[in-house]
Amino acid sequence: MDLVVNGVRHSIRNGPARPLLAVLRDELDLTGTKYGCGEGQCGACTVLLDGAPVRSCLTPAKAAEGKQITTIEGLESNGQLHPVQQAFLDADALQCGYCTAGMIMSSVGLLKKNPNPAEPEIRSGLQGNLCRCGTYPRIVQAVRMAAQNNGGRHA
Amino acid sequence: MPDFDLTLPDPTIPGFEVDRYELRERPAYSFVPDRRDFLKLLGGGLVVLLALQSPAEAQESGGGARRGGPGGQATPQDIGAWLHIAESGLITVYTGKVEMGQNIRTSLAQAVAEELRTSPGRIELVMGDTMLTPFDIGTVGSMTTPIMAPQLHKVAAAAREMLLDLAAQQFQAGRATLTLADGQIVNPATGKSLTFGELTKGRKLTRTITADAQVTPATEWKIAGHDLHKVNARSIVTGKERYTSDLKLPGMLYGRVVRPAAFNATLASLETKQADQLPGVLTVHDGNFVGVACDDSAKLDQAAAAVKADWKAPAQTNSRELFAHLKSRAAKAADWQPDPSGDVHVEATYQVPYIAHTPLEPRAAVANWEGDHLTVWTGTQRPFGVRTELAQAFGLPEDKIRVIVPPTGSGYGGKHTGECAVEAARLAKAAGKPVKLQWTREDEFTWAYFRPAGVIDVRGSARKDGAITSWQFHNYNSGNAAIRSPYNIPNQIAEFHATDSPLRQGSYRGLAASANHFARESHMDELARAAGMEPAAFRLKNAADPRLRAVIEAATERFRWGRAKSRRGQGFGMMAGFDKGGYVSACIELTVLNGKVRIDRIVQSFECGAIVNPDQLKNQIAGGTIMGIGGALFEAVEFENGRILNPRLSKYRVPRFSDLPEIDIVLVDRKDLPSAGAGETPIVAVAPAVANAIFDATGKRLRSLPLKLDA
Ligand code: FES
Ligand code: FES
Numbered sequence: 001m002d003l004v005v006n007g008v009r010h011s012i013r014n015g016p017a018r019p020l021l022a023v024l025r026d027e028l029d030l031t032g033t034k035y036g037c038g039e040g041q042c043g044a045c046t047v048l049l050d051g052a053p054v055r056s057c058l059t060p061a062k063a064a065e066g067k068q069i070t071t072i073e074g075l076e077s078n079g080q081l082h083p084v085q086q087a088f089l090d091a092d093a094l095q096c097g098y099c100t101a102g103m104i105m106s107s108v109g110l111l112k113k114n115p116n117p118a119e120p121e122i123r124s125g126l127q128g129n130l131c132r133c134g135t136y137p138r139i140v141q142a143v144r145m146a147a148q149n150n151g152g153r154h155a
Numbered sequence: 156m157p158d159f160d161l162t163l164p165d166p167t168i169p170g171f172e173v174d175r176y177e178l179r180e181r182p183a184y185s186f187v188p189d190r191r192d193f194l195k196l197l198g199g200g201l202v203v204l205l206a207l208q209s210p211a212e213a214q215e216s217g218g219g220a221r222r223g224g225p226g227g228q229a230t231p232q233d234i235g236a237w238l239h240i241a242e243s244g245l246i247t248v249y250t251g252k253v254e255m256g257q258n259i260r261t262s263l264a265q266a267v268a269e270e271l272r273t274s275p276g277r278i279e280l281v282m283g284d285t286m287l288t289p290f291d292i293g294t295v296g297s298m299t300t301p302i303m304a305p306q307l308h309k310v311a312a313a314a315r316e317m318l319l320d321l322a323a324q325q326f327q328a329g330r331a332t333l334t335l336a337d338g339q340i341v342n343p344a345t346g347k348s349l350t351f352g353e354l355t356k357g358r359k360l361t362r363t364i365t366a367d368a369q370v371t372p373a374t375e376w377k378i379a380g381h382d383l384h385k386v387n388a389r390s391i392v393t394g395k396e397r398y399t400s401d402l403k404l405p406g407m408l409y410g411r412v413v414r415p416a417a418f419n420a421t422l423a424s425l426e427t428k429q430a431d432q433l434p435g436v437l438t439v440h441d442g443n444f445v446g447v448a449c450d451d452s453a454k455l456d457q458a459a460a461a462v463k464a465d466w467k468a469p470a471q472t473n474s475r476e477l478f479a480h481l482k483s484r485a486a487k488a489a490d491w492q493p494d495p496s497g498d499v500h501v502e503a504t505y506q507v508p509y510i511a512h513t514p515l516e517p518r519a520a521v522a523n524w525e526g527d528h529l530t531v532w533t534g535t536q537r538p539f540g541v542r543t544e545l546a547q548a549f550g551l552p553e554d555k556i557r558v559i560v561p562p563t564g565s566g567y568g569g570k571h572t573g574e575c576a577v578e579a580a581r582l583a584k585a586a587g588k589p590v591k592l593q594w595t596r597e598d599e600f601t602w603a604y605f606r607p608a609g610v611i612d613v614r615g616s617a618r619k620d621g622a623i624t625s626w627q628f629h630n631y632n633s634g635n636a637a638i639r640s641p642y643n644i645p646n647q648i649a650e651f652h653a654t655d656s657p658l659r660q661g662s663y664r665g666l667a668a669s670a671n672h673f674a675r676e677s678h679m680d681e682l683a684r685a686a687g688m689e690p691a692a693f694r695l696k697n698a699a700d701p702r703l704r705a706v707i708e709a710a711t712e713r714f715r716w717g718r719a720k721s722r723r724g725q726g727f728g729m730m731a732g733f734d735k736g737g738y739v740s741a742c743i744e745l746t747v748l749n750g751k752v753r754i755d756r757i758v759q760s761f762e763c764g765a766i767v768n769p770d771q772l773k774n775q776i777a778g779g780t781i782m783g784i785g786g787a788l789f790e791a792v793e794f795e796n797g798r799i800l801n802p803r804l805s806k807y808r809v810p811r812f813s814d815l816p817e818i819d820i821v822l823v824d825r826k827d828l829p830s831a832g833a834g835e836t837p838i839v840a841v842a843p844a845v846a847n848a849i850f851d852a853t854g855k856r857l858r859s860l861p862l863k864l865d866a
Contacts, residue, residue: 013451015453017453018453019453022451022452022453023453025401025452026403026409026451026452026453029403030394031394031397031398031400031401031403032393032394032395033394034398034400034515034516034564035400035517035593036515036516036517036596036804037596037803037804038595038596039596039803039804039805041803041804041805042515042804044515071394072392072393072394073393073394073395075393076393081389081392081393085392085393088388088392089384089388089389089392092384092385092388092770092771092774094385094388094391094392095256095258095565095774095775095778096255096256096514096515096516096562096563096564096565097256097387097388097391097396097562097564098256098398098514098515098516098564098565099515100391100392101394104392122812123812123813123815124812124813126812127811127812127813129812130515130804130809130811131515132513132514132515132565132567132782132809133256133515133565133778133782134777134778134779134780134781134782134810135774135777135778136781136810136812136815137777137815137818138774138777139812140812140815
């Protein structure tokens, strides 16, 4: 089976039931995408499928066949951070950083759909992502900054 | 001047105490390499070591030599930290502390940068590696800021003085005329400059210092004490940072432990035939340990399910009977003193359940054997403690074991122990290959330890004018920290009662202080109302400590405490307190609608001496406050007969974006006082202030966490 991840085609081991998360992390060594619960509750495993955020722990690899998969490693382009990544840096929106990749991917997905979300829309858009370190206020701030920098128009 | 000793709470920090459940003993033996081996590893350049010295030792021997090696030199376990300036100019600091999101990688780099007058970006920190860094008791009890940061100031200041001596020689100039700027020493008279690397070239200079180095006073800090973004943030936002669970070694297998059906169970029978027949799957059985390893993590569920194990477990208690259990099993019951004083008396009982740390990264370890040498990468707050656990589990001397702590998806006091490391090493031993074990979320909710549950009985009396006349406080099981009231009460009694804990319990961010503050500050509110006094005025009436008064005044002023309610269901509540060197006060506004509590606004004032990095401090306080919302409103571990009933994030509610109130933090900076840590104390503020605000809104007094109103 072939998967297109961050614009590159990879041929991966067969097994239709294999979760996309395991394929990305263990087979392709794209470990920016994290495991936090395996039941769709924490959002640490969020990636984009054709631009829309999905929980890779609950997504069979098979379901991603023929789609564009984007992970945190694929956001940077030509050494330039994506505006959402830059905003997380500027707002210092992280503590241990384990939730950060999932937060950024969900935020990118959110801004694609809604390039200028109001604060309550950011909160409800990210409701499925957990930050146990409680960095929520700065994450909201980062998404607002990214929106101002046209974050929604990128990848 | 006495130096700090990492093993003991520092007596110079008022009120500093290590939580009861935090381990504080050095191991009896520590077989680490000789100091000369270390120095060989470091190569040329300049090395400054900081010798640990307790005041008693200093008097006894006049130096750090008592446990020392040949020639009265300190050996590595007597060294708190060291710093190396290489010929290349690279500045490396070695500390046994670990980074778990509390941001010490950045704040410790700032301490060193300050003294060397250079940018923090030039400083490399090697942390938590038992082969490379000095022994450390653990990143626990908010001790990094009060103890490790001052040590690094001293080490770096000593290095600066050595560099100045070298430069004075080379320039043939007076030391006092030279200036330091960004990795160089300049002679303004001639305009000549030399980099730190050039100064050390061709030499190997070592100095062991104790505590005499002249450090820069906090009032003059230009780098420490100022905002600085996290040094490794870029690698995190690009997904490149490798946490333990992201590591991959050649030939590595993935592991899973087949868990017992209940706590305290023993294996009655085991059938692994089916699992053994699965391609690429290895089963491991040793006593009560059963596990599987295979080459594909996606096969672990199937492999573990194919193992048929029967377990025998004794009957065990449940969460509904928990509080009765804790009180009835206490070694000694409360000895209440008759109390004829005061005009009003209030008696009440407060309860806190077990709660789970729920770090977003469940415990993980990668183990690799090379002959009888074992290396384990694992996210722990106590690498040296985990090394000891591994040595005991495998009957190995400690010098054959290396524990390395990669970046970790936090711990909050939950990652002190090494069971995941031991399990990974057992699987790797059987496999003859490296094994990565990442606990499942359910493992993490079940087989880690919990924040202790507790029952607290309080009796207090006050005069009509608000003065507290007596105070008796008995805590069962949740611990000693902050058990004494910081208010001015002449004859207070505050006792901790050990009892039998049905679940395994351990350290947690502000564990006992949270329970004790919840009980005390709720009771203060009850007493204030009984005396007919307004809660803030009642606290100020009884607060003599100026630092306590200052935080109460700061929080109430910012909150505009005392204003009238403007909505149905609105409630205001407050608290004040002190723990681990930090003073805190909080005012909360919330709304109760149809039995549901929504926290609208939290104003929290905090004072922990001289502020090291205000921006990061606010981030820590906000983080602790949000975590505290979980303990106040949602979290409780439910259990029955040796099983956890809610071991999933879908059943155990933690704070999410929707729970986020407006958080307003007022920092009280005391440059004249030593800095204390802030990773823990802010969390204690939430539960009591919320309970008091719920009473204000509804007239219902909730005395059990999590705070739940019947709809
Ligand atoms: S790991 Fe996928 S949502 Fe938690
Ligand atoms: S930063 Fe630690 S979980 Fe979000």
